[in-house]
Amino acid sequence: MTNSFELTNTDEISELLKAFYGSMQLTPSGRQDRLHLRQDTLGPVELHRSAFTMHVRLDVDPMTALPFGTVVNGTAAIRGRRYETQFLAGDSVLATLPEPYTAVIDDVDIDLVLIPVGLFALEVDLAPNRRATPIHFTSNTPPTQQAADNWRAAFRYVRASVVGTPAAEEPLVAGAAARLLVATSLASFPNNALRDPTPENRRDAHPGSLQRAVSFIDDNAHRDISASEIAAASYVNIRALQVAFRRHLDTTPMAYLRQVRLEYAHRELIDADPDVTSVARIAARWGFANHSRFTASYRAAFGIRPSYTLRERKSSTNRWM
Known part of the structure; x- marks a missing residue:
């Protein structure tokens, strides 16, 4: 589903931004302000193309959906209690960390993906009876140029090949595209969730776990299933599941799916x-x-x-x- 908005009234711009991004205070510069926003819904995530023809300050509370994006034109700066980052055209960005922050934007054109915080647990959650660790992103920028390029490539693929096509209405297509964006964001921006396989993971990656995973996939391939669901059905965590598929089938769980x-x-x-x-x-x-x-x-x-x-x-x- 696609929606487009073209606004020039500051109060209307403020209300639209609050509706999409949560509680905030907008302080305009006094110029003639304009916002064009295109919203595409893809399963549980939203893709936004936002063009701000304005210089404005936004004081924003923590968001329930994290906005990952790329600055197309213009400049933006975000400042929290412990960080301050300036973004220029071409930069990839996590536009907030989980704390109140201030954003200063100047004629910015930006692509954003809004990902609900709970979706990240579906990529990294633990096996049953193990305590999950809350996922925190620790930087607003990818650590390397390659990581930034990977994120932009995933976004471009979803935007060009999925969004706005008839296929996007199919649950398996929308779910796979959303998970691609979630997984690429986890891989591209520093966080506390990604870990190398542990000795326990390697121990759990035995043929019995693999067989349970294969049976679950064969029986549920028609559903929009995630790696965490496959791991839970196999009584292991995702890292052990990945080791099992690589060790015994030389592939990954999602490639097998x-x-x-x-x-x-x-x-x-x-x-x-x-x-x-x-x-x-x-x-x-x-x-x-x-x-x-x-x-x-x-x-x-x-x-x-x-x-x-x-x-x-x-x-x-x-x-x-």
Whole structure:
């Protein structure tokens, strides 16, 4: 779903910003202010393209959704109790840490992804009966240029290949795109959640855990399942799950899930009527938003194009008529 807003009244701008970003106090500069904001909803996350034609100060309380983004044009500065950061065009940014802060923006055009704080636990939560550690981001900027580039690449992919397409209405596509943004944010911005596998993780990564995970994936591939759900069904944590898949199958849990969904898409194409459905529709139903990538993966797995599989069903039917 997409919404667009074009506002020039300071009070209306203030109310819209509060609606999206929570409690804040806006102090305009006295110029003619303008805000253009495009909101795209993708499952539990929102993508915003915000263009502020104004110089303004925002005093913001802690947010329930963390805004990760890239400055397209203009400048912005954010200041909390323990930090102050200046952002220029091209910089990747976590626009707040979990404390009150002040933002000063000057004719800023910025891409943002708003991620509810609770979603990060779905990527790193612990196995049953283990106490979860609250996730905290410790810096507003990626530690390396490569980390910043990775975040921007993930955002560009989601924006170009998923947002605004018919496939975005499919739960598996929207869920996978949202998790990509969550996982890339965790990997790109410093936080206390990412850890190397421990000896306990390696001990738990035995064939029994793997078999439970494989069975759960096979039975639930039609659902929008996360790595944490797979780990919980296997009675291990996510790190141990990843070690098990790498050790025994030389892959990752989510890559295995994509392969299972590819097999289900193949079966559906064999049985489908090309007069009623299409390759794109079936691919999206199984979580594949990008048609060319789906075609390449399908051909690598089955040796033919998916369109041929769909047409062949009709040809076989006609031969028997």
